[in-house]
C-alpha cells in the first residue's frame with residue numbers, strides 16, 4: 432500500500448531513492464556520489480540490484496542501485512522483469528520516494544526510448560509521476576561548454592518524449608570527480624578515513640553514518656538533487672511510489688474499462704438488431720420501456736437488459 436509521508440516525516444525517516452536505467456549509464460557511480468561513502472556500489476558493472484544507506488548532505492538516504500536494463504524494444508525477458516521488481520522490493524513495502532532514471536548526456540535514440548518505455552511499464556504508468564531524469568557525465572557537458580537546457584532543447588523527439596513523461600524534472604551529476612578520488616584512494620583507505628578528523632563528532636551524532644568528508648562542490652549537486660526530490664514529493668502530496676497501490680488502481684480501471692466496452696458493444700449490437708428486426712407497432716399497443724433481449728455477441732449468446 433502507498434503511505435502518506437509528509438515532508439516532516441521524510442526528513443526524519445529518510446529518503447528512499449531507486450536508481451534505474453539501461454546498462455552502463457552511470458547508476459552505480461550516481462549511487463556512490465549520492466551516498467558519499469566511497470565505492471559502495473560496484474562500478475565494474477553486471478551486478479545484481481543492491482541497497483545501501485548513509486547520511487548524506489544532512490539527510491538519511493537509502494539508495495537502491497538496480498541492475499542495468501537490457502536493450503530489447505519489443506518485450507522484456509522474464510529474468511529482467513523479476514530483477515526490476517526485485518529492485519523495487521529492496522525499497523521496502525512503502526516504495527521509493529523517487530525513481531531516478533539514469534541516462535548519460537549523450538544522444539538519446541528512439542530505440543533507447545522504446546526499451547526504457549517497455550521497462551517503465553512494468554511499474555505501471557503511474558511511475559512517471561514519481562520519476563526524475565538523472566543525467567550523468569555532467570563533466571562532458573561542461574567540457575562541450577553546453578548547459579543542460581541546451582542539451583534538452585537540441586535533443587530529438589525521443590528525449591523530448593522522456594522529458595515530457597517526467598514533467599521536465601531532471602538533474603545533472605558529474606560522477607567523475609568522485610570516481611577519480613575513489614579509484615586513487617582504494618577502498619580500505621577510504622573506509623579508515625570515513626570522515627575527516629573535524630567531522631568525527633558529526634559522524635557519531637548521525638549514528639556513525641555521516642560520510643561527508645566531501646568537497647563542497649561534490650555535496651552541492653547532491654543537496655540540489657535532494658531539494659528537487661522534496662519539491663516533487665510536495666507536488667505529489669507526499670506520496671511514495673507503491674506498485675501494489677497503483678496495480679490495484681490500474682486493475683480497477685482496466686476492469687471498469689472492460690465493463691464499459693462490453694456495455695457499449697452490447698448497445699451497438701442491440702441497436703443493429705433493433706434496426707433489422709423492429710416492426711412497426713400496431714396502433715394502440717403498449718410496450719414496456721425495458722426489455723430483456725437475447726443476441727449473439729462474441730460468438731456466444733448474451734442476455735442484456737436494455738432500456739433506462
Ligand SMILES: Nc1nc2c(ncn2[C@@H]2O[C@H](COP(=O)(O)OP(=O)(O)OP(=O)(O)O)[C@@H](O)[C@H]2O)c(=O)[nH]1
Nearest residue numbers: 454455456457458459460474476477499568605606
Ligand atoms: N566521465 C564520467 N564517467 C562516468 C560518470 N558516471 C559514470 N561514469 C563512468 O561510466 C562507467 C559506468 O558507470 P557505472 O556507474 O558502473 O554504470 P552502471 O549504470 O552502474 O553500469 P551497470 O551496472 O553495468 O549497468 C564507469 O566507468 C564510470 O566511471 C560521469 O559522470 N562522468
Ligand SMILES: [Mg+2]
Nearest residue numbers: 458459473476
Ligand atoms: Mg552498476
